[in-house]
Amino acid sequence: MRSFEGVVTTGIYCVPPCPGRPRAENVVTFTSAAGAEAAGFRACHRCRPYRGDRKPASASELVCRAIDLIAAGALDAGNAAELAARLAVSERHLRRMFHEQVGATPDQLARSRRAHFARRLLDDTDLSVTDIAFAAGFGSLRQFNRVMVAIFRAAPVELRKRRRRADRLVADGGLALRVPVAEGTDIGRRLAQLARTAIGGVESATPTCYRRTIVVDGDPGVIEISSATADAVRLVVHLPRIEGLIHLVARVQRLLAGQPWDPFEDDIRGIVSDHGVLDDLVRAYGVPIGGLRKFGLAYLFPTPTTLATANSSGLDKVGAQAIRASSGTV
Structure with missing residues (x-):
């Protein structure tokens, strides 16, 4: 790195x-x-x-885990002491490790991530400054302005004026973003892999574009991922709200790095290897979502509660007991 x-x-x-x-x-x-x-x-x-979005060179496993938790929002409502407790170390030890390997405290890293994400939105989108502040995870417009001036030496409105003509992304519906990926990621290979394992109705994919339904704060949405450059993808999000968008983008980055989108969904994939059966499961127990025919999508993946309480006869085909065990009710 x-x-x-x-x-x-x-x-x-x-x-x-x-x-x-x-x-x-x-x-x-x-x-x-x-x-x-x-x-x-x-x-x-x-x-x-x-x-870009790089982890520090030669970071230890502990620091990498901490960075991943920060990316997932661990410091949005919590603090460094709570983060350290989740990692089973003292806050003092975590700060020392960050000082040695990152050169900044966990809070400073979280602030930098939010500011960098906001700066990319200022470059790539026409979102208002207020919308960008909340999409990047800032608690208020005043805090957003203060941090951007501290890091970039200019207010958000001035930074927007400096963007390059080629930066602005436009999508036919939805919000288009340029998302950096981890160094060494083979984007084409990962998109092809997602296409091979796509579940009908929940996912729709070609070797160059992947779409899926998602849930954000209880509301359904859609993401579209396609290759852009060797170190970034083009992400188009269709969401009713964009507060906390930074965490959705971090989840997309983890997906491209090889992690599953949802652990429960991944457990069911492990139990049910037949794709035709998975498609049947989604049609029977998934949450229908209207208006997504143009994306080739129609459902949210069934929830653990839905599958745990489903009639056993209806689940015989996919292994009722195994699915209930994965749902945590057996």
Whole structure:
């Protein structure tokens, strides 16, 4: 993984190779963008390091787990002490590990992630500044403005004016986003894999585009993922609301890294290997969603409660007891 380079004479940090070439004696190295920002550097306008999403180089398993939890929103309502408890370490030990490997505290990393996500939305979308603030997980517009000025040295309205003409993404319906993926991810291979295992009605896929139904805060929605560049995908989301969009994007990144979209759904896939039977299961017990025919979608995947309470005769074909065991009721 590449590191980040801060230039002490300008106060700017970059992702090498950057078009700007500072003298080697003026360069200091950081393992993360958050570490560079915590040291007082701001993102370069040329290489735009905020458009990537890299974990610190050589991070330990503990720190990687902590970063994944932060990406999932562990510090939105909680604090560093609660995060440390989830990892079965002391807060002091976690902070020390972050200082050594990230160069920033867990809270500073969370702040940096939100700011970088918001900056990408300012570049790529026409969302209002207020909508972007809440989509990126900020608690208020005042907090959003304060953090963006601290990290990028400019208010959101000024940053929006600096976006490049080619950045703006437009979708025929839905909100289009450019989502960076983990270094080394083979996007084409992962999309082809998702196409091979797609469940009818819940997922619709070709080797180059994957769609599925999702639930966000109890409301149904749809995501569309297609390849964009070697290190990013084009994501189009169809949602009734976009508050906390940053966490949905993190979930998409985990899916592209090889993790299942939903653990319960993955358990059922493990029990029922016949795709035709899975399709029947969805048609019988999935939640119907109207208006999605153009996507080739029609259902949300059945919930654990629905399958746990379903009539046994109706589940004989797919292994009633095994499914109920996975649902946690047997």
